[in-house]
Amino acid sequence: MATAQTLLEEKTEPAGLGMRALICIQDVLVEYGQPGKPSKRILNGLSLDIRAGEFISIVGQTGCGKSTLLRLVLAEEMPTRGQVLVEGSPRQQPDRRCGYVPQKYSLFPDRTVLENITFGLEVTEIGILGGFSPARRVRRKEFQSEAIGYLHRMGLRESDASKYPHQLSGGMQQRVAIAQALIMRPKILLMDEAFSALDPGTRAGMQRLIKDLWRETGTTVLFVTHNPREAVILATRVIALGRTGADEDGANIVLDLSVPDTGDELAIAALVQRVERTTFPGGAESDEQTGAPEV
Ligand SMILES: Nc1ncnc2c1ncn2[C@@H]1O[C@H](COP(=O)(O)OP(=O)(O)OP(=O)(O)O)[C@@H](O)[C@H]1O
Ligand SMILES: [Mg+2]
Secondary structure, three states: OOOHHHHOOOOOOOOOOHHHOOEEEEEEEEEEEEOOEEEEEEEEEEEEEEOOOOEEEEEEOOOOOHHHHHHHHHOOOOOOEEEEEEOOEEOOOOOOOEEEEOOOOOOOOOOOHHHHHHHHHHHHHHHHHOOOOHHHHHHHHHHHHHHHHHHHHOOOOHHHHHOOHHHOOHHHHHHHHHHHHHOOOOOEEEEEOOOOOOOHHHHHHHHHHHHHHHHHHOOEEEEEOOOHHHHHHHOOEEEEEEEOOOHHHOEEEEEEEEOOOOOOHHHHHHHHHHHHHHHOOOOOOOOOOOOOOOO
16 A cells, blocks of 8 residues: 555656647646736646546646636637647637536526536537437437436436526536536536535535546546645646746646545545645635545
8 A cells, every 4th residue: 555655756757748648738828918017927838748537636826827727728718828739639619528617607597407407418419410300309308317317416306407597506506517517428527616615515425426427437537626635535636736936927837746546544634735735835725624525
């Protein structure tokens, strides 16, 4: 079994994994223009290779660019300099390979829970089948039963399927948003503080669920969290973003830590401490402390 000492070894993977990487972030710099002021640099020449099947937790102080990094992978945003490749091709626009659970609730307010969950499949598959063909009706029924399956896995009830987002609590809405992403079976799942609105019990359940789904499907996960313990428990690798120089220089990777699959509580505690010290040198900033689920 790995000891706390061996677990503390930093990742030594050489830079430039290149073609073997599923996601290849190359020397990415992001700046935002500000009227009447010099532009604001957020990410400063960040490079990161991610292999298929990794579960990457991303931590860092508020405003350091975690959500920006996810949006670059999604291709909702383009870097000022550098590039992001997925499967060897530069990102140009969001596509089905990336599922995204954004930091803020994102459900369609005028669609029911069921319609929200099946929306992506409707657009990508029913759109192709077209018209009122029997094939379309059959597929729609299949989507609906699949959506109900995801509802159950998210701990929601079948009776919630016909509700509208405003009739749900924040945590329930977030679980619908997760189901909406999962039903598309994305190769890459981007989750931005997806569990922060959940109470500790529900959060622990969702942590177990996401780890199980990751094991079952082999999806590559990029998971942003403010909670160092959650980061370590879930991930195969923790990436911490932070500033190495002046504030205006923007952030880069300050820690790249492999997390061996071990149930050794001492080793986990040592890793959590390492992440805390690097990410929040002045003291913890994490959201509410959560229990330690056996994931
Ligand atoms: N479209 C934009 N225009 C200008 N500034 C932006 C834009 N998007 C993000 N920013 C700024 O970029 C910085 C990084 O934002 P980002 O949302 O990526 O941080 P974060 O690490 O996700 O923070 P948090 O932990 O609070 O969610 C912030 O200072 C934010 O104000
Ligand atoms: Mg954010």
